[in-house]
Amino acid sequence: MDSVDIGLIVSGFMLAMVVLGVRVAFAAAIAGLTGLVWIFWSKRGYDPEHFFWALTVATKTAGQVPHSKIASQALSLIPTFILIGYLAYYAGLTKALFEASKRWIGWLPGGLAVSTVFATAGFAAVSGASVATSAVFARVAIPEMLALGYDKRFAAGVVASAGTLASLIPPSAILVIYAIIVEQDVGALLLAGFLPGAFSAVVYAVLVVLMAMTFKNFGPPVRGFTWWQRFQALPAALPIVFVIVIIIFFIYNPFGGDAWGTPTEGGALGAFVVFLMAMARGMRWAQLKDALIETAKLSVMIFTIIWGVLIYVRFLGFADLPGAFAAWISSLDQSPMLTLVMILMAYAVLGMFMDAIGMLLLTLPVVFPAVMALNGGENVAAADSAFGMSGTGCAIWFGIIVVKMAELCLITPPIGLNCFVVAGVRPEISVQDVFRGASPFFVADALTIAGLIAFPSIVLYLPGLLGI
Amino acid sequence: MAGVSSVLEDDSLLSRLDRGLFKIEEFLALVGGLAVFSLMLFAVVSVAGRNMFNAPLPGYVDWIEQIMPLIAFVGISYCQRLGGHIRMDLAVGALSGRALWSVEFFNTLLMLVVMLLLVWGSWAHFDRSFDWNSPMWSRDSSVDIRLPIWPAKLLAPVAFSVLVLRLLLQLWGYGRAIVTGDERPVAVPLIEDAATQAAREAKQVSSLESEDGRVRGSL
Amino acid sequence: ATTWNVSLWGKRRAFTENVEKLAELVEKKTDGKFKLNISYGGLSKNKENLDGISIGAFEMAQFCAGYHADKNPSITVLELPFLGVDSLEQEIAVSKAVYEHPATKKDMARWNATLLMPSPLPQYNIAGVGEAPEKLADFAGLTVRATGGIGSAMREINAVPTSMSASEVRQALDSGVIKAAAFAPHAHMSFGTVEIAKWWTTNLNPGTVNCPVVVNTDALNALPEEFKTALLGSVDEALKHYVDYYNNKTMARWGPLLDEKGIKRVTFKEEALAEFREKVAGPAAKAWVTANTARGLPAQELYDLVESTIKKTAK
Numbered sequence A: 001m002d003s004v005d006i007g008l009i010v011s012g013f014m015l016a017m018v019v020l021g022v023r024v025a026f027a028a029a030i031a032g033l034t035g036l037v038w039i040f041w042s043k044r045g046y047d048p049e050h051f052f053w054a055l056t057v058a059t060k061t062a063g064q065v066p067h068s069k070i071a072s073q074a075l076s077l078i079p080t081f082i083l084i085g086y087l088a089y090y091a092g093l094t095k096a097l098f099e100a101s102k103r104w105i106g107w108l109p110g111g112l113a114v115s116t117v118f119a120t121a122g123f124a125a126v127s128g129a130s131v132a133t134s135a136v137f138a139r140v141a142i143p144e145m146l147a148l149g150y151d152k153r154f155a156a157g158v159v160a161s162a163g164t165l166a167s168l169i170p171p172s173a174i175l176v177i178y179a180i181i182v183e184q185d186v187g188a189l190l191l192a193g194f195l196p197g198a199f200s201a202v203v204y205a206v207l208v209v210l211m212a213m214t215f216k217n218f219g220p221p222v223r224g225f226t227w228w229q230r231f232q233a234l235p236a237a238l239p240i241v242f243v244i245v246i247i248i249f250f251i252y253n254p255f256g257g258d259a260w261g262t263p264t265e266g267g268a269l270g271a272f273v274v275f276l277m278a279m280a281r282g283m284r285w286a287q288l289k290d291a292l293i294e295t296a297k298l299s300v301m302i303f304t305i306i307w308g309v310l311i312y313v314r315f316l317g318f319a320d321l322p323g324a325f326a327a328w329i330s331s332l333d334q335s336p337m338l339t340l341v342m343i344l345m346a347y348a349v350l351g352m353f354m355d356a357i358g359m360l361l362l363t364l365p366v367v368f369p370a371v372m373a374l375n376g377g378e379n380v381a382a383a384d385s386a387f388g389m390s391g392t393g394c395a396i397w398f399g400i401i402v403v404k405m406a407e408l409c410l411i412t413p414p415i416g417l418n419c420f421v422v423a424g425v426r427p428e429i430s431v432q433d434v435f436r437g438a439s440p441f442f443v444a445d446a447l448t449i450a451g452l453i454a455f456p457s458i459v460l461y462l463p464g465l466l467g468i
Numbered sequence B: 001m002a003g004v005s006s007v008l009e010d011d012s013l014l015s016r017l018d019r020g021l022f023k024i025e026e027f028l029a030l031v032g033g034l035a036v037f038s039l040m041l042f043a044v045v046s047v048a049g050r051n052m053f054n055a056p057l058p059g060y061v062d063w064i065e066q067i068m069p070l071i072a073f074v075g076i077s078y079c080q081r082l083g084g085h086i087r088m089d090l091a092v093g094a095l096s097g098r099a100l101w102s103v104e105f106f107n108t109l110l111m112l113v114v115m116l117l118l119v120w121g122s123w124a125h126f127d128r129s130f131d132w133n134s135p136m137w138s139r140d141s142s143v144d145i146r147l148p149i150w151p152a153k154l155l156a157p158v159a160f161s162v163l164v165l166r167l168l169l170q171l172w173g174y175g176r177a178i179v180t181g182d183e184r185p186v187a188v189p190l191i192e193d194a195a196t197q198a199a200r201e202a203k204q205v206s207s208l209e210s211e212d213g214r215v216r217g218s219l
Numbered sequence C: 001a002t003t004w005n006v007s008l009w010g011k012r013r014a015f016t017e018n019v020e021k022l023a024e025l026v027e028k029k030t031d032g033k034f035k036l037n038i039s040y041g042g043l044s045k046n047k048e049n050l051d052g053i054s055i056g057a058f059e060m061a062q063f064c065a066g067y068h069a070d071k072n073p074s075i076t077v078l079e080l081p082f083l084g085v086d087s088l089e090q091e092i093a094v095s096k097a098v099y100e101h102p103a104t105k106k107d108m109a110r111w112n113a114t115l116l117m118p119s120p121l122p123q124y125n126i127a128g129v130g131e132a133p134e135k136l137a138d139f140a141g142l143t144v145r146a147t148g149g150i151g152s153a154m155r156e157i158n159a160v161p162t163s164m165s166a167s168e169v170r171q172a173l174d175s176g177v178i179k180a181a182a183f184a185p186h187a188h189m190s191f192g193t194v195e196i197a198k199w200w201t202t203n204l205n206p207g208t209v210n211c212p213v214v215v216n217t218d219a220l221n222a223l224p225e226e227f228k229t230a231l232l233g234s235v236d237e238a239l240k241h242y243v244d245y246y247n248n249k250t251m252a253r254w255g256p257l258l259d260e261k262g263i264k265r266v267t268f269k270e271e272a273l274a275e276f277r278e279k280v281a282g283p284a285a286k287a288w289v290t291a292n293t294a295r296g297l298p299a300q301e302l303y304d305l306v307e308s309t310i311k312k313t314a315k
């Protein structure tokens, strides 16, 4: 049996384990280890006397992976980004943002909902995780919308959907994970998420305004704030601006000078600013300890999947499966764009049942080289490529699209975690209500993805400033 | 996907062992959290040193590489105790009683096997970097300031061994549930449907801010 | 047929041409019965290549001594600053002399590894942004990416050596974290420093890194005589190809590239350099000998071997 067959069988075995409820990190590690034993044993002709040798070599090879892959400076962004999010709650940033948004743009049709979208987008600049963002705004924004007579499904749908912005607008844990798995520049990917995140927020806002204008009972505007009140609301939201400026300036200096450091340092300094703010707002050791333990737990969960999957990836390296899959995909007798769209469709289906991070980690080692091959290879020039962009450009563009795709799955039934969380925060709103309320935003997201595919420069403009 | 689940307790030996181990796991998780906090301080010192004193922290990258395993490994068992490692529970969520406990037992057994192997493999990785007869016992050092790497490598087999203990307790718990047919056994994470889970996560968020805007509770 | 897995990293480049050529020669000489299956990063991380050899996960690998001095203290003698090596041929001769020393063999035997050949690199030089240094005093306060012996040399002229992996260097230059980086020319090209550099030092020549190719000793011993001969007998030709490739493809591209990008060549006066060398080389060698004698290596002997080989091969 050749190594590609072994690769396929072991991958099937892994998916079976995942479906049976084996925790993703460990299913991947088991599959990787099994595959390594198989590959090494086959090298010795399946001689029973050499089985223990194969087991030893495979185990020692797999045993290197956790430390070897985790001891990396780039990965240190993930816990930092998670910590920022937790500290931001303690710094009272959510309420401050919503209040400021409301006073400034509440006058639009569906004003409170538009405010929610932009407040969420602002909060996304300090929060790296979608689900937590939706949970917080469900508590802050929905009661006010309901008090003003907003349709409850609509209100819930806005919050569930807007939460997904947190994964595109930097900081974003999932973009860091993508960058590391596909070995691209973390700073470039974070920068690339900014415009699509903003674009996505604008699409949401336009949709809200249109819906509020079409259906009169959806949401009246909020008027009557004086300019003085508007400016009064700003200082409390100011730390967000600090964090955005710090993170952006540590990746790229828009004024042409040197950037201030690396993204890793930017993330950590952002966390430090929010930490000081939270201290000033009365956070003490008990709350800090809770935040630290929660950060540790979420980090360990993510890192365990990362090293588990990387054991499987190590096996794939020995089996050369990604190479074979890429060769097969690029040999298909159809347009590369059609193949890409089919890959994205497959993600939409998979995302209905799986968590975003787990899904990307499990599939990217095989899918990413295939997408790169579709475009014409890692070193292809934009002019010779299938999608009209360089190899690096394609890696970044695909990353943003696939992350947006994974986020879209947070508002689709049957699992759509953001919807469950919103329904959980508001007992008066059922899960079905939230799913129904989120369905227009599903359409908006599909349009956004189509927009990102049709106009790659939305994704690639900012990283282009870095010379990519 | 499963997030946090609840673990029941009673006076049995199993439950007492479960809580005893949980104390250790909680301590290790806090160590991991403090390690995250230290990342932040390291960066502040590094940036300040570079920009204000033109003296970058020597070996900044080397230090981060030493801290990362602390964050990534030591809390692994804490996460397992709470059922926090991601999985797809669509299929197991449809089961109950002995059928459910049997599947959980089997899944946990698979995890135990792979973790035992990885304790061996990661120990071997540590062992290759450790030498009683070398200065600082080091047989592998970092690029820049040549820190010995064995302490960081040792964290993996140690943390994985704690997880092995946790998995043994969970196997015991599931095994006992298979025998007794108990619907709500102690010492194992109980699956909650997505709605219950969400409700609890939401409650955690709600407890964050009391009415006067002062913070309490956790997320 | 026998297939060996070979663990390299990055992409195919000048630096990997010795292995690529070796694979080609071996396959030809054995009529395809012995193949080297080269993988770029799929089998191991570069810092763990020696571990992989020791485990037996693959049969051949390349690594750099400076990645992990404590794994291979004997070879780090070749990375001392200002040894005075001035050609790739000479770098090969010195490397081979050290590789053949019993202490080095014993050092590598801890990893079940046999040294096969070097991947000789020319002297590092520094490319940077901002104002070009005209004299060594201008290096004071300059943040520069330099590791190992080159890093210590930089510290001697009050530059500020900073650490990061090669792949982060471009971003760090862009972001002002560093102002300059020390690399061999091929690495200045592949890690993109030439894209933004304003100047390059032509004759600082502070030293280089040593990156051997090793094979798993058991696998080597298990090879049929015919294959073993084909492998060992191809090393010199593979190295010759490597040197030609480096000199004729990489170095030939380097000069015109400097002109094309408008990168200023900075050349220091010989007296200044002599003083610099004196200040750095002696103390660094002494520190190396002391530290490695403590490890039980015949450190002075290795250092003397390097010195005498350099003298012998000097033009």
Ligand code: NA
Binding pocket: A123, A124, A125, A126, A127, A128, A129, A165, A166, A167, A168, A169, A170, A171, A172
């Ligand atoms: Na974000």
Ligand code: NA
Binding pocket: A351, A352, A353, A354, A409, A410, A411, A412, A413, A414, A415, A416, A417
């Ligand atoms: Na879903």
